[in-house]
Amino acid sequence: MGRTLTYPKRDANTVNRNTPATYDLNAIHSIINSSQVLHVSFSPGPPDPFPAILPMIGQMGSFDYPSAGLDEPLDCYLHGYVSSRIMNLARKSEGDGLPVCIAASRVDGLILSLTPNSHSYNYRSAILHGYATQVTDEAEKLWAMKLITNSVLADRWDHTRVPPDNAEMSSTVILKVKVVDGSGKIRDGSVSDERKDKSNDDVTNRVWTGVVPVYEAFGDPVPSPENKVAKVPEYITSFIADMNERNRDYAVTAVNAGLPAEEQH
Amino acid sequence: MGRTLTYPKRDANTVNRNTPATYDLNAIHSIINSSQVLHVSFSPGPPDPFPAILPMIGQMGSFDYPSAGLDEPLDCYLHGYVSSRIMNLARKSEGDGLPVCIAASRVDGLILSLTPNSHSYNYRSAILHGYATQVTDEAEKLWAMKLITNSVLADRWDHTRVPPDNAEMSSTVILKVKVVDGSGKIRDGSVSDERKDKSNDDVTNRVWTGVVPVYEAFGDPVPSPENKVAKVPEYITSFIADMNERNRDYAVTAVNAGLPAEEQH
Numbered sequence: 352m353g354r355t356l357t358y359p360k361r362d363a364n365t366v367n368r369n370t371p372a373t374y375d376l377n378a379i380h381s382i383i384n385s386s387q388v389l390h391v392s393f394s395p396g397p398p399d400p401f402p403a404i405l406p407m408i409g410q411m412g413s414f415d416y417p418s419a420g421l422d423e424p425l426d427c428y429l430h431g432y433v434s435s436r437i438m439n440l441a442r443k444s445e446g447d448g449l450p451v452c453i454a455a456s457r458v459d460g461l462i463l464s465l466t467p468n469s470h471s472y473n474y475r476s477a478i479l480h481g482y483a484t485q486v487t488d489e490a491e492k493l494w495a496m497k498l499i500t501n502s503v504l505a506d507r508w509d510h511t512r513v514p515p516d517n518a519e520m521s522s523t524v525i526l527k528v529k530v531v532d533g534s535g536k537i538r539d540g541s542v543s544d545e546r547k548d549k550s551n552d553d554v555t556n557r558v559w560t561g562v563v564p565v566y567e568a569f570g571d572p573v574p575s576p577e578n579k580v581a582k583v584p585e586y587i588t589s590f591i592a593d594m595n596e597r598n599r600d601y602a603v604t605a606v607n608a609g610l611p612a613e614e615q616h
Numbered sequence: 617m618g619r620t621l622t623y624p625k626r627d628a629n630t631v632n633r634n635t636p637a638t639y640d641l642n643a644i645h646s647i648i649n650s651s652q653v654l655h656v657s658f659s660p661g662p663p664d665p666f667p668a669i670l671p672m673i674g675q676m677g678s679f680d681y682p683s684a685g686l687d688e689p690l691d692c693y694l695h696g697y698v699s700s701r702i703m704n705l706a707r708k709s710e711g712d713g714l715p716v717c718i719a720a721s722r723v724d725g726l727i728l729s730l731t732p733n734s735h736s737y738n739y740r741s742a743i744l745h746g747y748a749t750q751v752t753d754e755a756e757k758l759w760a761m762k763l764i765t766n767s768v769l770a771d772r773w774d775h776t777r778v779p780p781d782n783a784e785m786s787s788t789v790i791l792k793v794k795v796v797d798g799s800g801k802i803r804d805g806s807v808s809d810e811r812k813d814k815s816n817d818d819v820t821n822r823v824w825t826g827v828v829p830v831y832e833a834f835g836d837p838v839p840s841p842e843n844k845v846a847k848v849p850e851y852i853t854s855f856i857a858d859m860n861e862r863n864r865d866y867a868v869t870a871v872n873a874g875l876p877a878e879e880q881h
Contacts, residue, residue: 363664387723387737387830392657392667399627401745401796402657402667404719408737454669458652458832463852464840466777467765468784472652472673480666500732504828512731512819519733531666542840549842554777559845563769563856564835565652567723570864573871574826575729575807577814584824587728591828599835606838 356422363480364532372536377422379535380411382477384421384502386455387567391429393437393451393483405437409453410502414491427453427479427528428486428495438524441483448482451528459602461563464542465554471543473562473605477535481528495525506586539605564602569594621687629745629797637801642687644800645676647742649686649767651720652832656694658702658716658748670702674718675767679756692718692744692793693751693760703789706748713747716793724867726828729807730819736808738827738870742800746793760790771851804870829867834859 357374358364364374373379383389389409394402409429413419431438441449460473486492496515497508515523542560549555569591572583622639623629629639638644648654654674659667674694678684696703706714725738751757761780762773780788807825814820834856837848 363660363666363668388721388739390655390657390669390719390721392655392669392717394659394667395627400715402659402715402717404655404657404669404717404743406719406721406739406741450665450667452657452667452669454655454671456653456655456671461769461834463769463772463837464776466780466784467761467773468780468788470765470768470772470776472768474653474671476671478669496732500735503735503737504726504728507728507735508732511729511735511823512813512816515731515733519731523733541838542842544842548777551777555842555844557845558776559837559839559849559852560843561837561839561848563837563852566833566835568831568833568864569726570829570831570867572728572824572826572828573806573868574824577807577809577820578825579820580822580824583826587824587828599833602835603838 356424358533361532364478364534371538372534374534376424377420378537379477379479379533380421380425382457382475382535383409383411383427383453383455383479386457387503389429390454391437391451392454393440393449395436395440403436405435407431408499408503410498412495412498414494417494425530427481427530428498429483429526429528430496430499431524431526433522433524437483438485438526441485441526444484448484448529451481451483453479453481453528458565459539459605460565462542463563464560465544465548465558469542469544471538473539473602475535475537477533479528479530479533481530483526483528486525486527489520492520492525495527496523504587505590510584510586539608541606562606564599564606566598566602568598621689623798626797629743629799636803637799639799641689643802644742644744644798645686645690647722647740647800648674648692648718648720648744649676651722652768654694655719656702656716657719658705658714660701660705668701670700672696673764673768675763677760677763679759690795692746692795693763694748694791694793695761695764696789696791698787698789702748703750703791706750706791709749713749713794716746716748718744718746718793723830724804724870725830727807728828729825730809730813730823734807734809736803738804738867740800740802742798744793744795744798746795748791748793751790751792754785757785757790760792761788769852770855775849775851804873806871827871829864829871831863831867833863
């Protein structure tokens with residue numbers, strides 16, 4: 352079966368709830384990489400008492416070992432603008448870099464059970480803790496920009512005007528987060544109710560229980576007023592078709608997790 | 617036209633990018649309330665150097681003035697479990713409460729432009745800063761639990777076994793966040809490219825530009841193996857139909873924002 356790499360459990364990332372937790376690199380990195388938006392938190396520090404959260408685009412990857420799989424140690428590359436506060440803090444940070452927390456969450460279904468307290472979502476969520484520094488090596492920066500662009504739409508980079516010119520390179524900042532630990536939670540399956548409610552006919556005869564699958568859908572591409580390419584290219588239409596099928600399949604399949612075959616939908 | 621309430625601009629919430637920023641209460645509260653998941657950040661403090669992020673379910677509301685509109689000052693109510701770390705920190709916090717940042721982000725479209733640097737998303741994002749305390753008043757707690765349950769699926773609360781019993785009330789914690797400031801960003805419209813690329817026929821004849829609408833879709837409800845209600849109730853089917861239409865419409869309409877009528881799709 353081979354090895355399975357897991358993140359170390361520390362106070363900061365140990366999940367203390369009864370939702371199934373995972374420390375598996377492959378599971379955590381997959382959730383991060385399939386999320387369109389990452390929420391990145393950092394502490395601006397005094398006098399500001401509040402942590403900050405920025406929505407950012409990012410991907411896991413290894414510049415030194417580009418062929419590394421999702422089950423191997425990877426860095427998290429984040430895309431940003433040169434003037435943003437997180438970039439200034441990362442530049443000024445001493446030592447290992449700016450301590451950040453990165454979170455990704457996807458809702459896969461509404462769990463509608465007998466009581467409000469047993470309501471839930473099917474979902475996948477992951478967090479990473481690590482130290483963010485600015486990427487200064489031009490080759491690594493260009494590599495990360497391509498990685499991130501292609502995560503938005505597969506193969507898009509080579510179908511645009513590249514490489515970026517000097518002005519574009521200097522207005523873009525890539526942060527590299529050296530990951531210290533991480534954890535994930537995956538909830539799938541159907542409803543879960545308590546015996547006291549399941550055995551109460553007054554309740555079960557009245558309350559519909561089940562799951563409403565939820566998934567991200569991509570609509571028909573809308574050309575810009577200035578677009579001159581008559582036909583939507585195949586790499587775009589097939590990306591949309593693939594994602595729509597994959598997202599919907601995941602949400603519907605998740606409902607059946609743990610059910611005997613004859614009860615699956 | 618009447619008043620428009622806005623959050624005060626402070627260092628912590630001032631948006632310093634060229635994306636259109638809003639401090640309008642109605643816009644910010646609408647983004648928070650229409651998001652299935654909120655990302656809530658807090659600082660565990662030494663020796664942990666990292667901020668923490670929890671995905672949580674929450675809603676804006678006013679217990680004292682339940683009829684308050686989204687354009688009026690509201691608190692943010694968050695649902696959690698009694699044993700979670702944020703609840704322990706909120707209980708132990710002195711003074712105003714635990715300083716938190718709450719973020720919500722929705723992707724509405726992929727902006728595919730001529731160069732990777734001008735790629736973007738159509739999106740709506742909002743952040744709030746505030747102080748979290750545990751709700752101890754039972755009436756306010758029950759009110760918030762209903763508010764949050766009905767935000768997952770409209771009108772669900774009254775169609776389940778309610779009220780929660782004592783054990784359910786004590787295992788649930790509701791945090792109330794007194795909001796100090798907030799801000800939002802809304803990006804809509806089509807692609808935006810630079811003149812140097814738009815005037816380059818080699819580029820414009822080769823690169824398809826436009827927007828791929830993105831929206832959250834709800835699938836057909838899947839009854840649980842133990843469900844005894846034969847027909848999916850109308851309040852569920854109409855919620856699904858309404859949400860699917862509203863989400864798709866928003867994403868498609870957002871593309872046309874700012875375009876002259878004859879160029880709209």
